Amino acid sequence: MECEQVIQRLWAYLDRELDEATAREIEAHVRECLHCGPHAEFERRLREAIRTSAQEKAPTTLRERLARLLDQNPEEAR
């Protein structure tokens, strides 16, 4: 499988929406590919962060970082 195809299917793979054969191909590719490996890891962490914040159990650091992005906290600027 080409890198491009792997990247295109990455979210479906992480959502476990792919058939087993395709999922296995992507898993094998991601494990060995220096390009797709870090990419898959990043997407996985991003999804975890989104899921965690959706459950309102985001770690303080992440919540602070998001708050800073959304609304520049004046106390942080001091």
Ligand SMILES: [Zn+2]
């Ligand atoms: Zn690749």
